[in-house]
Amino acid sequence: MLFPEPSIASWRWATPDWKKIVRQKLGTLPLRNGRRDEVIEELAQQLESAYEEALAQGASEEEALGRSLAQFQNWEKLRSEVFHSVEGTRLPVWEQTGVFAPRRWLVWTALGMSVLLFTLPAFRQAIEIVPLPGTDPPLLSLQIFSDQALRRFEQSGDQKKYARALAFVALHSEQKDSLRAMHAAEKAIALDPQLTWISAKVIQSSYFAPVDAHPWIERLQAWDPQNGFVYLLEADANVHYWEEPWAKYSSSTKSGLRPVLAAEPRWRIPMEKAFAAPRLDFYDARQFALDRQVLLEQGLDRPAMLMDASCSQPLPRFMTISFYEHNWTTSAIRPKKRAA
Amino acid sequence: MAIASDRELKKGNAELLILALLEDKARHGYEIGKLIAERSEGVLRFHVASLYPLLYRLERRGWVKGDWEPAGGRRRRYYRLTHTGRKILGEQRSRWRAFSGAVNRIVEVGHA
Numbered sequence: 001m002l003f004p005e006p007s008i009a010s011w012r013w014a015t016p017d018w019k020k021i022v023r024q025k026l027g028t029l030p031l032r033n034g035r036r037d038e039v040i041e042e043l044a045q046q047l048e049s050a051y052e053e054a055l056a057q058g059a060s061e062e063e064a065l066g067r068s069l070a071q072f073q074n075w076e077k078l079r080s081e082v083f084h085s086v087e088g089t090r091l092p093v094w095e096q097t098g099v100f101a102p103r104r105w106l107v108w109t110a111l112g113m114s115v116l117l118f119t120l121p122a123f124r125q126a127i128e129i130v131p132l133p134g135t136d137p138p139l140l141s142l143q144i145f146s147d148q149a150l151r152r153f154e155q156s157g158d159q160k161k162y163a164r165a166l167a168f169v170a171l172h173s174e175q176k177d178s179l180r181a182m183h184a185a186e187k188a189i190a191l192d193p194q195l196t197w198i199s200a201k202v203i204q205s206s207y208f209a210p211v212d213a214h215p216w217i218e219r220l221q222a223w224d225p226q227n228g229f230v231y232l233l234e235a236d237a238n239v240h241y242w243e244e245p246w247a248k249y250s251s252s253t254k255s256g257l258r259p260v261l262a263a264e265p266r267w268r269i270p271m272e273k274a275f276a277a278p279r280l281d282f283y284d285a286r287q288f289a290l291d292r293q294v295l296l297e298q299g300l301d302r303p304a305m306l307m308d309a310s311c312s313q314p315l316p317r318f319m320t321i322s323f324y325e326h327n328w329t330t331s332a333i334r335p336k337k338r339a340a
Numbered sequence: 341m342a343i344a345s346d347r348e349l350k351k352g353n354a355e356l357l358i359l360a361l362l363e364d365k366a367r368h369g370y371e372i373g374k375l376i377a378e379r380s381e382g383v384l385r386f387h388v389a390s391l392y393p394l395l396y397r398l399e400r401r402g403w404v405k406g407d408w409e410p411a412g413g414r415r416r417r418y419y420r421l422t423h424t425g426r427k428i429l430g431e432q433r434s435r436w437r438a439f440s441g442a443v444n445r446i447v448e449v450g451h452a
Contacts, residue, residue, distance in 0.1 A: 038408075039392075042369060042417050046388060049370040071388040078389050085396035 016051070016065060018044035025075040031086055039082055046071065121299065145172050153294070154184055163191035167198045168294040171287060178205035182216075189219075195290075196223040197283045203233050213237045228277030231270040232316035238266040241320065258323045271324045282315060354386070354394055355403075356436060359421065359429040362404060366420035368411070369395060395419060403428050 022043045029036045047068045054064035072078055083091040117123045150169050157165030170185035185202045188195050199220040206213035217237060220230045239246060241257060249257040261267050274280075291306055361367060361375055369392055376386045398404045403425035408415045421429065 038417065039396075043392065045368075045414075045416060046370050046373075046392070050388075074389065078393070081390075081393035082396060085393040086400060088400055 016047075018048045018051075021047065021069075025072070026079050026082075029079055029083060030092070031083065035086055039086070043072070147177075150180075154180075157184075158187070161191055163188045163195055164290055164294055165297075166191070167195045167290055170198050171201050171290070173205070178202070178211060181205050182211065193223070196220060197286055199223075200229065200233060200283055203237060207237065207240060224281075226278050228274040228280040229282055229316060231274035231277060232321065234270040235267050235274065235320065236317050238270065239264060239320075258327065261320065261323055262327045267320070268324075271320075275324065275328065353436065354390070355398065356429070356432045357384070357386075358391075358394065358398065359403065359425055359432065362419055362421045362425070363429060366407075366409075366418040368416040368418050372419070398425070 019040055022040045026040065026043075029039065031039065050071055051064045051068040054067045055061070059067065080091045083089075150173060153165045154169045156162065157169065166184045166188035170181045170188060173181035173184070182202050182205070185198050188198060196219060199216045203213045203216050203220070206216070213233075214237065217230065217234050221234070224230055239261065241247070241249070241261070246257065246260065249260045288306065295306065357376055358372060361372055367375070372395075373386050373388055373391050376384050395404065395406070399406055399419070401424075402422055404419045405422050406417045406419045409418050410416075411418075
């Protein structure tokens with residue numbers, strides 16, 4: 001026979017080395033006067049006794065081992081408490097092995113780098129300028145820049161009589177702050193009439209505020225009469241199709257709203273002017289240039305910030321444009337005939 | 341609610357339980373844990389991870405003294421009460437009796 005039969009002695013080799021287990025689990029335990037070895041031996045005996053008791057109750061070796069080790073679930077806490085109890089002082093920080101223990105260099109490196117980020121002016125500005133989730137404005141709002149940042153821009157624009165900073169505030173204020181947007185736009189245009197195009201944004205904001213958009217429309221049309229966009233804005237301002245009496249038609253799909261709009265001269269006439277205009281300019285290039293300049297002055301002319309800023313670009317209502325285009329191409333704009 | 345109350349009770353009186361178990365004879369840690377569960381008929385169950393730090397704390401205060409002694413072919417660390425520990429046990433037991441007596445007089449009055 002090449003291999004001897006297993007003996008009682010070989011069985012005992014399979015018994016866990018309890019001291020080794022405890023030593024590994026506890027790690028370094030800087031107790032004085034040999035107390036560390038005594039603690040390890042005592043805890044090993046606790047594990048061994050529980051193991052033997054479980055075996056005596058009929059548990060398998062694996063089950064017994066599991067039950068025994070389950071007595072000590074948080075070894076780091078035990079290590080800390082044993083040290084505190086024996087020495088009467090807290091475990092030194094350099095001996096701690098918790099997530100934030102000094103020896104966790106990766107955690108501390110990450111924390112250090114995070115702190116370092118806050119020393120960078122650009123990072124601090126970005127934190128300040130972008131609204132944080134859960135703060136004002138609401139998370140689902142389209143506002144890109146925080147109220148605090150916009151207030152700072154406006155104050156700076158007022159002090160320096162800097163029209164572009166005020167125009168930036170007008171363009172990027174949230175709809176609920178349409179009065180602030182209008183106020184900032186008034187000041188910006190008064191300082192620099194070449195910024196009259198920002199009226200397009202103010203006109204759109206006025207749809208949801210108790211403000212008459214028509215003086216703004218007239219001013220914009222006088223400044224840029226060849227641009228079809230200003231007439232599209234007028235049509236939108238004249239007919240809020242999401243309000244009564246139009247809302248009941250909008251719920252009945254395009255086929256319901258389309259002929260009703262075609263029969264409304266306050267919508268149809270500006271749409272005719274828009275389609276007859278020699279050019280169409282949504283002022284996106286002007287806004288991009290303004291955003292970039294103002295953000296550059298704030299040290300924030302980064303692609304992501306510029307892309308975010310473009311979210312507040314004024315656009316006409318494409319659904320109604322498609323209505324007009326459909327009516328026009330099918331020669332369906334015959335309101336008098338339909339009424340007859 | 342009941343579990344939380346039990347926890348509070350055990351936390352406040354853990355020292356008393358250990359001192360009382362060591363009054364008559366020296367015992368090792370495993371035995372102390374088993375005795376608490378057995379004598380309380382399972383109502384009190386001392387978490388082992390808390391038992392040893394508590395024993396070491398009592399030893400540092402000088403209320404108990406631990407010594408290695410042979411037991412069943414190996415050596416075990418037995419804890420026994422010191423003179424100070426016996427005095428503390430007397431004080432804590434008096435306080436406990438006064439407290440539990442007062443509670444009993446209130447709680448049991450309706451069943452008398």
